[in-house]
Amino acid sequence: MLAYFVAMATYAGFFMILAQGLNLQWGMTGMVNFGVAGFYALGAYSGAILSTRIGIAPELAIALAGVAAGVAGLVVSLLTMRLREDYFAIVTLGFGEIVRLFALNEDWLTEGPRGLRIPARPFDFGLSNAVYSLVYLGVVALVVLVIYAICERIRSGPYGRTLRAIREDDVVAGVLGKNVLRFRVQAFVLGSVFMGVAGALFAHYIQNISPDTFMPMIAIFIWMSVIVGGYGNNKGLLLGAGIVIFILEGSRFLGDFTSIVTSQQLSSIRIILIGIILMAVLRFRPRGLIPEPKFMSEFEKTS
Amino acid sequence: MMGQMIVNGVVTAALIAPPAVAFSMLFGILRFPNFAIGGYITVGVFTGYAANVLFGLPLWAASLAAMLAGAAVVWASDRIIFRPMRTSSPVTLLVVSIALTFVLEHTVRLVFGADVRGFDLPLERPLVFGGMHITRPQLYLMGASLLVVIVTHFLLTRTRIGKAMRAMADNSQLAEVRGIRSVLVRVMVTLYCGALLGLSGVSAGLDLVIEPLLGWGLTIPIIAAAILGGIGSVYGAMLGAVLVGLAEEFATLILPSSYKIGVGFAMITILLLLRPYGLLGQPEIKK
Numbered sequence: 001m002l003a004y005f006v007a008m009a010t011y012a013g014f015f016m017i018l019a020q021g022l023n024l025q026w027g028m029t030g031m032v033n034f035g036v037a038g039f040y041a042l043g044a045y046s047g048a049i050l051s052t053r054i055g056i057a058p059e060l061a062i063a064l065a066g067v068a069a070g071v072a073g074l075v076v077s078l079l080t081m082r083l084r085e086d087y088f089a090i091v092t093l094g095f096g097e098i099v100r101l102f103a104l105n106e107d108w109l110t111e112g113p114r115g116l117r118i119p120a121r122p123f124d125f126g127l128s129n130a131v132y133s134l135v136y137l138g139v140v141a142l143v144v145l146v147i148y149a150i151c152e153r154i155r156s157g158p159y160g161r162t163l164r165a166i167r168e169d170d171v172v173a174g175v176l177g178k179n180v181l182r183f184r185v186q187a188f189v190l191g192s193v194f195m196g197v198a199g200a201l202f203a204h205y206i207q208n209i210s211p212d213t214f215m216p217m218i219a220i221f222i223w224m225s226v227i228v229g230g231y232g233n234n235k236g237l238l239l240g241a242g243i244v245i246f247i248l249e250g251s252r253f254l255g256d257f258t259s260i261v262t263s264q265q266l267s268s269i270r271i272i273l274i275g276i277i278l279m280a281v282l283r284f285r286p287r288g289l290i291p292e293p294k295f296m297s298e299f300e301k302t303s
Numbered sequence: 304m305m306g307q308m309i310v311n312g313v314v315t316a317a318l319i320a321p322p323a324v325a326f327s328m329l330f331g332i333l334r335f336p337n338f339a340i341g342g343y344i345t346v347g348v349f350t351g352y353a354a355n356v357l358f359g360l361p362l363w364a365a366s367l368a369a370m371l372a373g374a375a376v377v378w379a380s381d382r383i384i385f386r387p388m389r390t391s392s393p394v395t396l397l398v399v400s401i402a403l404t405f406v407l408e409h410t411v412r413l414v415f416g417a418d419v420r421g422f423d424l425p426l427e428r429p430l431v432f433g434g435m436h437i438t439r440p441q442l443y444l445m446g447a448s449l450l451v452v453i454v455t456h457f458l459l460t461r462t463r464i465g466k467a468m469r470a471m472a473d474n475s476q477l478a479e480v481r482g483i484r485s486v487l488v489r490v491m492v493t494l495y496c497g498a499l500l501g502l503s504g505v506s507a508g509l510d511l512v513i514e515p516l517l518g519w520g521l522t523i524p525i526i527a528a529a530i531l532g533g534i535g536s537v538y539g540a541m542l543g544a545v546l547v548g549l550a551e552e553f554a555t556l557i558l559p560s561s562y563k564i565g566v567g568f569a570m571i572t573i574l575l576l577l578r579p580y581g582l583l584g585q586p587e588i589k590k
Contacts, residue, residue: 086393087571094568
């Protein structure tokens with residue numbers, strides 16, 4: 001049971017990192033990235049290929065995977081930044097599908113649908129499996145905390161105010177002399193780097209990745225994490241990611257259902273539940289469970 | 304070889320033209336890209352499958368059942384979800400519609416399972432015209448598609464309700480001021496588009512295999528066709544469908560056929576960069 005809890009917490013960690021990335025892109029800056037699964041997959045595959053095929057130390061491979069996803073983020077954002085937000089959503093969704101198609105078809109590099117095995121274990125000092133899973137959870141938790149600190153620092157500083165100004169009205173931000181394009185590209189690239197790191201951490205944890213792990217469904221899970229928590233709010237999305245993982249994995253605690261429904265039906269029920277909760281939150285609490293605090297100037301606070 | 308590719312491309316175009324028209328018409332009234340079309344198509348094809356295979360109805364009756372189911376589910380989703388949320392931003396509604404797609408597809412999967420199925424049709428060889436192969440179901444779906452195009456054209460140009468639909472899509476406030484009953488138009492558009500999407504489900508089931516993710520796989524080429532033609536432009540959507548169908552087919556000359564979905568995306572990306580309002584669309588005038 002403990003092993004199960006540890007695995008669930010580790011998964012929650014991956015989702016939290018992805019959600020932080022999306023929050024930076026969409027929650028803070030208003031860029032509608034539906035290609036989350038693509039950046040996640042890109043990080044996972046580039047990390048895995050670097051550590052298994054080229055033989056780079058897995059710790060370094062994870063960092064480099066972040067760089068690779070960041071470069072992809074740079075290209076995608078430069079290409080699409082001028083688009084209206086709903087078109088932006090469609091093109092980023094397309095990016096995600098193309099990454100998945102590439103992983104599916106280029107077997108010489110990715111082993112295609114058979115799945116890529118990753119024997120390398122990062123942060124391994126000859127530990128037993130039980131201890132190693134705890135160590136890995138610790139590493140993931142540390143990454144979540146570091147990224148949380150970065151995002152909080154961005155959010156509370158003048159940089160974050162600029163991002164939110166762009167989210168609310170990019171023309172006004174531009175008129176005030178902010179280089180809207182540069183801020184947007186920077187936020188998009190940084191978010192992509194986080195997603196890539198999450199992917200590589202996931203790949204080295206699960207040790208076997210295949211393209212069907214990275215269906216567009218992932219994007220909906222991460223969107224749900226950010227929306228349920230409350231966009232623009234770094235604390236809320238940690239809660240949101242926890243809720244999503246609990247729905248996806250936690251139904252196992254409810255006892256043995258297998259006599260009534262098959263595991264396939266159970267997975268459908270989970271996704272239906274997630275979809276309904278997402279729609280209900282957007283309908284009745286569109287700003288999430290923990291809404292972003294309203295910005296007030298020092299003057300307003302004292303008066 | 305070349306002729307066969309054109310035939311295949313035209314079949315694909317005939318398959319995605321009706322849903323692309325429906326997507327475009329829905330966009331005109333709802334004012335956001337409704338990604339739930341995949342879910343509606345899946346509901347349509349499985350209703351047709353149940354009517355045809357489980358209840359033994361002929362294909363035309365099964366198509367009718369699919370159209371009724373499509374109309375019901377699009378109307379109901381608008382009534383329960385989208386109409387109460389019409390003041391939300393387009394992006395919020397886009398997220399809701401993607402969530403709705405997954406809910407619909409997985410409800411179907413819950414009931415029918417994920418197995419691959421087919422309609423109950425007599426097995427026969429493809430027909431051959433001058434060396435080009437085409438199956439009888441493909442001829443059915445091309446006929447249905449042509450019928451949809453003609454009916455839609457007459458609906459939009461020759462009937463009062465069709466003209467009201469166009470007026471609403473053009474400028475909803477002005478239309479209301481001129482006495483058009485916006486709620487009635489909205490209901491009619493959702494019912495009509497639902498019927499088109501249900502029928503598209505049956506067409507897709509004739510040409511491809513029936514499984515719950517069928518609709519999601521078609522979503523991308525459909526939206527590509529609608530955007531290519533200029534979102535909101537019905538004739539543009541038809542033109543876009545032909546372009547996407549042919550491009551997907553001819554791309555197999557240089558790319559493995561498994562990259563077909565990517566072709567639609569590449570086309571949208573390039574077009575949006577060069578001509579963001581589509582081939583037949585009008586540039587939007589910003590205030």
